[in-house]
Amino acid sequence: MSDHPKITVLHLCEHFGGAKASLHGVARTFQWWIPRFDASRFRILLCSRKGPDKAAEEMTRSGITPLYLGYGKMDPRNLFKLIRLVRDEQVDIIHAHGYGACMWARIAGMLLRKPVIVHGRCNYGTVPLYQRPVEWLLGPWTRHGFAVSESTRQFCIKKRYIPETAIEVLYNGIPLENITPASSAFLTDFRAEMGAPVPDIVIGIVGRLEAHKGHLDAFQALQTVLKHYPNTRLWVVGDGAFEDELSTWVREQRLEDHIRFTGFRGDVLQVIQCFDIQLFPSHQEGTPNTLFEAMAVGNPVIASTADGQGEILEDRKTALLFAPGDTAAMAEHIRYLIEHPEERERLGSAGKEKVQTFDGRKCVERMQEKYIEICAR
DSSP: OOSSSSEEEEEEESOSSOTTOSOOHHHHHHHHHHHHSOTTTEEEEEEESSOOOHHHHHHHHTTOOOEEOOSOTTOTHHHHHHHHHHHHTTOSEEEEESHHHHHHHHHHHHHHTOOEEEEEOOOOSSOOGGGHHHHHHHGGGOOEEEESSHHHHHHHHHTSOOOGGGEEEOOOOBOGGGOOOOOHHHHHHHHHHTTOOTTSEEEEEESOOOGGGOHHHHHHHHHHHHTTOTTEEEEEEOOOTTHHHHHHHHHHTTOTTTEEEEEOOTTHHHHGGGOSEEEEOOSSOSOOHHHHHHHHTTOOEEEEOOTTHHHHOOBTTTBEEEOTTOHHHHHHHHHHHHHOHHHHHHHHHHHHHHGGGGBHHHHHHHHHHHHHHHHHO
């Protein structure tokens, strides 16, 4: 451990938003994690392996000044710059998120004799071919790890070869104190602005627009629902690389009146309170912050069983669940909740009670404990 009185932790991630996305879920997590660390004991730095992107502007606006490596995933200059950064900033622990970040962090950690934490963010099912030799070589030497769900933990053990004893489940949770009721004026005005008067049913999806997020599945399910309930609307909140394909599909199917794209919304916690139902159709997922937020505001949830979603939700108790890609089951669940408003209320209340166990402060407290444990060794 270095001579300075605080423990300096460098969080190294792949990027903050990806292609065309204003903010990645991991980056949103950093926005509320970093201010909540005990500043008297910890000095927290944040670095993106990639260079500045669209989402970096959101990070800066939130009061966080990121650092950058700025090279391609396999570019060895990442290692040299990371080593220099660790030395210059007297970093005690590298906390890495994402394949490239975890690769260079573990190599730098070995060379500099610095502890590294690998943070698994999703069960991807399989590791990319080019990454498999890296995981085979580095996985067994990984000594510290977190995973956002048990599913992700098992993926890290079986496919990334991280020792079972080295990695623990740490659900993100959210800062529940940030959840405040939207005003009735906002709810009425925003629904009117989006062309959805109060009698209409509004279904919402929140997240980056990426192929694995399941938006097209939701659109196809909506087509089935519209045959029975033509006043149903679907709002897509977020932006990303898949936006053009999704917009083209909506135009080709002539669904512009029923599917609206809001783009990235900084006031997303207010917007989601306009939803009658919130939908999580992902094929791949960690444990999304947006799910915790939906539960916290009392939205009834329909979700795929992908990764952490299938762990923290109980079918018919806190949500209606379906297998990833099962558009028929998704449509059936939507119809059921449209027809049974009392079930929407019940599921919303159950989710609101359940989410109290996922207060994000617990996540930060556990990370702080881990940092102290590591440095004490």
